[in-house]
Amino acid sequence: MKNLGDLVKNNLAVGFMLFALFLGAGNIIFPPLLGQQAGENIVPAMIGFLITGVGLPLLGIVAVAKNGGDLQEVASRIHPWFGVIFTSVVYLSIGPLFAIPRTGAVTYEIGIAPYLSDAQADSWVPLFISSFIYFAISLYLALNPTKLVDRIGKILTPALLIVILLLALKSVITPLGALQEANGDYITKAFSKGFVEGYLTMDVLASLVFGIVVVQSIQAKGIIDRTKQVTITIFAGIIAAIGLAFVYVSLSWIGASSPSAIGYFNEGGSVISAASKALYGSGGSIILSLVIILACITTSVGLITANATYFAKIFPKASYKLLVVIFTVFSFFISNFGLAKLIAITLPVLLFIYPIAIVLMFMVMFDKAWNRAPIVYSLALIATAFVSLYDGIQGAGFEINWYANIISSLPLHSQSLGWLLPAIVGLVIGWGIHLITKSAKHAK
Numbered sequence: 001m002k003n004l005g006d007l008v009k010n011n012l013a014v015g016f017m018l019f020a021l022f023l024g025a026g027n028i029i030f031p032p033l034l035g036q037q038a039g040e041n042i043v044p045a046m047i048g049f050l051i052t053g054v055g056l057p058l059l060g061i062v063a064v065a066k067n068g069g070d071l072q073e074v075a076s077r078i079h080p081w082f083g084v085i086f087t088s089v090v091y092l093s094i095g096p097l098f099a100i101p102r103t104g105a106v107t108y109e110i111g112i113a114p115y116l117s118d119a120q121a122d123s124w125v126p127l128f129i130s131s132f133i134y135f136a137i138s139l140y141l142a143l144n145p146t147k148l149v150d151r152i153g154k155i156l157t158p159a160l161l162i163v164i165l166l167l168a169l170k171s172v173i174t175p176l177g178a179l180q181e182a183n184g185d186y187i188t189k190a191f192s193k194g195f196v197e198g199y200l201t202m203d204v205l206a207s208l209v210f211g212i213v214v215v216q217s218i219q220a221k222g223i224i225d226r227t228k229q230v231t232i233t234i235f236a237g238i239i240a241a242i243g244l245a246f247v248y249v250s251l252s253w254i255g256a257s258s259p260s261a262i263g264y265f266n267e268g269g270s271v272i273s274a275a276s277k278a279l280y281g282s283g284g285s286i287i288l289s290l291v292i293i294l295a296c297i298t299t300s301v302g303l304i305t306a307n308a309t310y311f312a313k314i315f316p317k318a319s320y321k322l323l324v325v326i327f328t329v330f331s332f333f334i335s336n337f338g339l340a341k342l343i344a345i346t347l348p349v350l351l352f353i354y355p356i357a358i359v360l361m362f363m364v365m366f367d368k369a370w371n372r373a374p375i376v377y378s379l380a381l382i383a384t385a386f387v388s389l390y391d392g393i394q395g396a397g398f399e400i401n402w403y404a405n406i407i408s409s410l411p412l413h414s415q416s417l418g419w420l421l422p423a424i425v426g427l428v429i430g431w432g433i434h435l436i437t438k439s440a441k442h443a444k
Contacts, residue, residue: 035255
């Protein structure tokens with residue numbers, strides 16, 4: 001019984017560690033905004049969001065852990081250059097291009113902007129000063145790795161959960177208001193809109209990187225058997241998924257029930273900040289702001305450290321400290337675009353990258369069936385990229401008529417899943433070529 005108790009305790013510890021890794025700025029700001037905009041259509045919208053925000057990241061963790069945990073090694077099955085390029089794109093996306101600057105922008109939106117006058121909020125100065133201080137702290141902590149960040153993280157994650165739980169309970173017991181009519185795409189395409197909004201959490205991309213962290217954590221406990229590692233990873237992934245689902249459902253409900261009390265906002269950070277003030281007064285808003293700001297800093301430091309560590313291996317002549325400085329300074333400048341512009345820039349890129357990551361993730365799960373033949377991977381991913389590239393171009397506000405005519409004829413295109421059938425067709429054709437080639441070799 002003691003061994004069983006220790007096993008459960010260790011598994012829970014890995015699960016909570018994984019949940020803490022996932023819980024970042026994007027997980028807090030997008031659900032309440034989705035709730036406000038989806039209104040009465042909150043259920044189908046949230047189902048779509050949970051698929052890309054919870055279900056697929058769980059599969060990503062398992063897929064990478066099942067194959068040793070190293071994303072670059074897994075992606076290199078297609079081609080060594082693809083392994084380096086794709087892994088670099090993933091790291092940069094959850095790093096200095098989008099996720100790290102977003103933590104600084106969220107800190108401003110939740111911790112600073114609510115306390116400014118309209119004139120001050122319209123100025124670029126408060127955001128500049130806020131992000132400068134924020135990234136100066138992040139830089140110091142990333143250049144001086146200590147257990148302080150880990151310890152703060154272990155305290156902040158449960159603290160943030162408690163704050164969200166208290167907000168959710170209050171919003172259920174004494175709702176801010178009734179659900180309003182859906183807005184925009186949520187009126188007729190609630191599920192697919194929620195599905196795409198889940199991309200913005202970047203959790204599928206993060207899961208492909210976190211796999212190695214989970215595997216190393218399990219190995220540190222003396223567990224080297226691959227089957228046991230995968231079993232523990234699945235358990236940890238389920239724990240993290242339950243935690244994320246709770247956070248998403250709670251925050252989306254708060255957003256959905258809030259418009260009549262606080263009005264509509266363009267950013268989720270403003271929604272949750274105003275809603276917390278309406279539910280618990282100024283004290284509740286301040287506590288939420290402090291917890292989220294500190295959580296954003298720990299996330300920022302973790303992502304800066306991870307990116308600097310990875311690219312120091314790719315470019316040995318660039319020192320870890322130099323890369324930390326470069327990524328932090330770059331993130332500082334990008335964060336000054338503001339949260340709304342950052343999200344607008346991020347979405348087209350994610351519309352292109354995400355389907356590729358999803359298809360790669362599923363193929364990794366079952367690639368023993370085709371002997372990990374590169375041709376199978378290549379054709380499936382090329383077909384996926386052809387469609388997702390159009391989605392990214394369209395998301396950026398551009399239109400190419402001949403391209404649009406091809407893509408619009410695909411099944412599920414209106415649900416943002418136009419890449420699904422081409423991916424399957426590419427896989428089948430590649431598999432067929434592999435079998436024919438294999439038979440030809442045996443015949444010789």
